[in-house]
Amino acid sequence: MNQVLEKIPGIVRNALLDTxxxxxxxxxxxxxxxxxxxxxxxxxxxxxxxERDEEYGAGDRGG
Incomplete structure (x- = not known):
């Protein structure tokens, strides 16, 4: 998890530069x-x- 967290600032900076x-x-x-x-x-x-694979209610998994 720490390896992922360490990459976030670079990803954000690149997103700012790209936009x-x-x-x-x-x-x-x-x-x-x-x-x-x-x-x-x-x-x-x-x-x-x-977990229940409901059609609605899991707003963070895309659509």
Whole structure:
């Protein structure tokens, strides 16, 4: 899990660069901005809906 968490700031910076964010555009400098990574446990309700393979209710698994 730590290996994944360590990659997140680079992924975010690349996403900012790829979407043409810049210091002059919105005051965001992708090379210098601080990126805070916070990962929490999945909601129990979402996890249960995924486990039951319900058609609706698991908003984080795409559609």
């Amino acid at each position: 043409v964010y810049s210091e002059t555009f919105l005051g965001i400098d992708p090379d210098k901005c601080k990126i805070v990574v916070r990962v929490n446990q999945q909601s129990l309700q979402i996890a249960q809906a995924v």
